[in-house]
Amino acid sequence: MTKTWGIFYNKNSGSGEATKKAELCQKRLAEKDSKVVLITGDSLDESQRHLANSLPDLDSLIVIGGDGTLNAAFSVIVKNNHPLPVGIIPAGTVNNSLKDIIFRKTQKTRLQISSYQHDSAWSD
CATH class of the missing domain: 3.40.50.10330 (Probable inorganic polyphosphate/atp-NAD kinase; domain 1)
Known part of the structure; x- marks a missing residue:
């Protein structure tokens, strides 16, 4: 289709x-x-x-x-x-809305990576 x-x-x-x-x-x-x-x-x-x-x-x-x-x-x-x-x-x-969307997505990804790395460090 x-x-x-x-x-x-x-x-x-x-x-x-x-x-x-x-x-x-x-x-x-x-x-x-x-x-x-x-x-x-x-x-x-x-x-x-x-x-x-x-x-x-x-x-x-x-x-x-x-x-x-x-x-x-x-x-x-x-x-x-x-x-x-x-x-x-x-x-x-200016694209402020796009910058905000990208910033939030980047921050969320960074937090997820940081959390994963923190959890992984304690799993050994």
């Missing part, structure tokens, strides 16, 4: 970096026989409407952008009560 991916991005941001990344993702996924829907608009409202209308047909979503784009996408997903796997490709100026 062909998987349908949505790629949500802000085509008006920055120097067009999100658009370049979206088109590259589209190309790579199409090479894997996936169906790809590019989801964007001329305004935030229009982009969110396109995402809301596309959600029922998507198996997964890729969000390309920064904190604002992430917030826009997750707001639509939550509002429509339509959970689905989401991949994130940073293309924002």
